[in-house]
């Protein structure tokens with residue numbers, strides 16, 4: 001198997017989900033089915049519902065997970081609508097939820113999906129499920145909105161300069177491809193680009209656009225809330241994130257759900273609202289050996305929690 005398709009932190013994710021207890025697990029980002037296959041192979045009594053917003057990913061996952069037969073069901077949908085997706089599939093409480101965020105290698109490798117500046121393709125970046133394309137955003141959003149997206153979602157220092165350059169470039173001709181977009185970004189960053197070393201100067205801007213196109217942070221906030229309420233007692237939640245904006249949301253959501261709401265009278269947490277116990281005091285990171293075979297693992301952070309009552 002191509003190293004790009006190796007699931008990240010798979011052994012750790014499976015161990016924390018503890019599927020040997022049996023029961024029903026949700027892989028909210030089934031993608032190419034790597035984590036799902038590892039979980040099902042580890043625990044013959046476990047069943048799995050795999051969700052993805054990308055129909056192409058679901059086709060690949062169906063092939064890879066076929067050997068597990070009736071133990072797997074795949075459902076198209078967004079994890080931000082987890083309740084509706086699971087209700088629609090007739091699923092009640094579950095024993096574990098896994099989310100491995102971000103894009104799949106399949107999405108990155110297909111030039112026509114427009115995720116990668118390393119391949120020329122149309123500026124699309126939609127993972128699936130509608131919404132505006134990246135082209136509609138770079139060619140249509142007001143300059144101030146572009147600047148905000150680049151700053152907030154890309155943590156891009158040159159947000160203002162890039163937003164200006166996009167507006168100037170599109171006034172001449174709409175920006176149509178990934179390579180054209182990268183060129184505008186590189187020109188805007190000018191000499192500053194060299195300082196960032198090994199990382200391509202367009203990386204942050206591409207990340208920002210992808211997050212906006214797919215509303216990734218809003219989706220993640222909604223997932224955290226719904227996933228926890230779907231868990232049975234002792235059910236597990238495992239989330240693997242790939243950049244600090246995602247990790248911050250996961251960390252704060254877990255902390256909030258662990259502490260519970262504060263009683264305004266006593267100033268103490270209300271016990272019945274303390275829904276979780278965190279299982280990872282610090283996020284788990286991949287080993288050097290894993291990063292060597294799977295560079296996509298480089299920025300991964302895994303956090304996990306257990307439902308209390």
Ligand SMILES: C[S@@+](CC[C@H](N)C(=O)[O-])C[C@H]1O[C@@H](n2cnc3c(N)ncnc32)[C@H](O)[C@@H]1O
Pocket residue numbers: 006007008028029030031032033034035036051052053054057077078079080100101102103104105127219
């Ligand atoms: C990193 S990949 C998952 C790879 C998978 N764990 C594996 O081992 O093959 C992330 C997947 O999540 C999907 N995804 C991202 N955001 C989503 C959302 N809001 N709802 C449903 N699927 C989403 C993407 O389409 C992509 O296929």
